[in-house]
Amino acid sequence: MAPKSVMSKNKTVAVIGSGLAGASVAHAFRQRGCSVTIIERHADIASEASATPSAVLMPRLTARESTDGTFYAHAWQTLLSLLSEVAKNGTNIGLQQCGVLHLATTEEETARQTAIIQSGALPHSLAKQVSPAEAAGLAGIDLEMGGLHFPDGGTLSPRQFCDALLDGSVVRKKLAAARLERDKDQWRVLDENGAPILQADCIILAGGLDSAVFDQSNWLPLTPRRGQLTRIPSNNVSDTLTCVLAGEGHLTPSRNGQHVIGATFDHVRPEDLGERKPQPERDADSRNVRIVESLVPGLLEATIEAVGESWAGLRCTTRDHLPLAGPLPNQASYLNDFADVKHGHRWTQYPRATYHEGLYVLTGLGAHGAVAAPLAADLIVSQAFGDPLPLPRNIAQALHPGRFIVRDLKRAKN
Numbered sequence: 001m002a003p004k005s006v007m008s009k010n011k012t013v014a015v016i017g018s019g020l021a022g023a024s025v026a027h028a029f030r031q032r033g034c035s036v037t038i039i040e041r042h043a044d045i046a047s048e049a050s051a052t053p054s055a056v057l058m059p060r061l062t063a064r065e066s067t068d069g070t071f072y073a074h075a076w077q078t079l080l081s082l083l084s085e086v087a088k089n090g091t092n093i094g095l096q097q098c099g100v101l102h103l104a105t106t107e108e109e110t111a112r113q114t115a116i117i118q119s120g121a122l123p124h125s126l127a128k129q130v131s132p133a134e135a136a137g138l139a140g141i142d143l144e145m146g147g148l149h150f151p152d153g154g155t156l157s158p159r160q161f162c163d164a165l166l167d168g169s170v171v172r173k174k175l176a177a178a179r180l181e182r183d184k185d186q187w188r189v190l191d192e193n194g195a196p197i198l199q200a201d202c203i204i205l206a207g208g209l210d211s212a213v214f215d216q217s218n219w220l221p222l223t224p225r226r227g228q229l230t231r232i233p234s235n236n237v238s239d240t241l242t243c244v245l246a247g248e249g250h251l252t253p254s255r256n257g258q259h260v261i262g263a264t265f266d267h268v269r270p271e272d273l274g275e276r277k278p279q280p281e282r283d284a285d286s287r288n289v290r291i292v293e294s295l296v297p298g299l300l301e302a303t304i305e306a307v308g309e310s311w312a313g314l315r316c317t318t319r320d321h322l323p324l325a326g327p328l329p330n331q332a333s334y335l336n337d338f339a340d341v342k343h344g345h346r347w348t349q350y351p352r353a354t355y356h357e358g359l360y361v362l363t364g365l366g367a368h369g370a371v372a373a374p375l376a377a378d379l380i381v382s383q384a385f386g387d388p389l390p391l392p393r394n395i396a397q398a399l400h401p402g403r404f405i406v407r408d409l410k411r412a413k414n
């Protein structure tokens, strides 16, 4: 399935988008010695989903062995190494590694967490199941339930993280890429008037939902989902909270007298899509408050009426909730070459898959972009260089941008 590798050290890379996806992939290519240019349409980096004021860092694990669980267990360890690397440089990314406690709000959730621990997806030093008493000790507040504790979890500022990861790359702002043209062995990036922006050997589409605006990528099945975070003033009791509490949503420890609670996950109305910046809504704040009430009843009662500033954004999701990371298939060739895949022929009977050479995509990061992006970025760099993959081959296939074309062909009626 893999295309031939196109990269070597002295080749040039252009990344479209400067959010967590673009910044992570830029950093990974820089680590391999490439010169990288970022194209960003806004006046500042990370101005869309990655402008979220804080991102909670915790792995998304599954009770039974699954591609999702395996991907996120690997992604967690990649993120932790990257955070140590960034910390060594002394860059401030707003990181608070205060730990995350995923509360077991029901018996089913306790059983799920027990299964996660028994699966050994993460070593004991990175994930531990704790009793209600241990949970209360870790959180610094009274709690009636235990949970899963991730000692290295916490929060960071995605924009500051992106800024740190973009160190050493050239960032060209206020430029919207609209078209991609192949010019001999390179790609030319053009703006909406057809004026050239730059040429590069390798292009990574990391524009969130708008990774699909190009002729080569307009079939990518991406779905927007609205999300909102709410700030709420702390009180004497909630001020003693020392770690992030998670469940259906999350509550962060207070900073400057404010907790962040969230996040909603909603369908999108057409008016939310304009400029990719939905307006915060009071109803979403109320739902965030209710989520926190279900985790720690009464904790924020005294301040619940004083809901503060909210922030809303759009997540870019996929049908199977895994990112799209890898080489960009030539959709027309895929449809032609694999048309009868539903008949269950052996893969060896098919021609090699056809790709847009030197064109990769990293998007669909959904609700866990800060955790997923660094490993997904490493995957793309290893594919571009023809290096060993940083994760098992079946997981790389589960992230492959062509997977939905093949799945749809398998389900086709005719």
Ligand SMILES: Cc1cc2nc3c(=O)[nH]c(=O)nc-3n(C[C@H](O)[C@H](O)[C@H](O)COP(=O)(O)OP(=O)(O)OC[C@H]3O[C@@H](n4cnc5c(N)ncnc54)[C@H](O)[C@@H]3O)c2cc1C
Pocket: 016, 017, 018, 019, 020, 021, 022, 039, 040, 041, 042, 045, 046, 047, 048, 049, 050, 051, 052, 054, 055, 056, 057, 158, 175, 176, 177, 178, 206, 207, 208, 209, 210, 211, 213, 226, 227, 228, 229, 262, 263, 264, 311, 312, 313, 314, 315, 316, 362, 363, 364, 365, 366, 367, 368, 369, 370, 371, 372
């Ligand atoms: C309310 C909310 C809460 C969240 N909480 C968490 C959390 O707690 N933890 C977590 O890990 N994740 C969280 N996420 C998810 C996380 O924010 C996203 O997964 C991540 O930011 C996606 O990054 P991205 O780079 O793919 O997209 P974006 O951040 O949207 O970046 C895409 C960039 O590409 C640029 N661009 C697009 N098209 C073009 C073009 N044609 N030319 C030039 N530039 C272009 C855009 O301007 C933008 O800057 C949350 C998201 C939301 C909305």
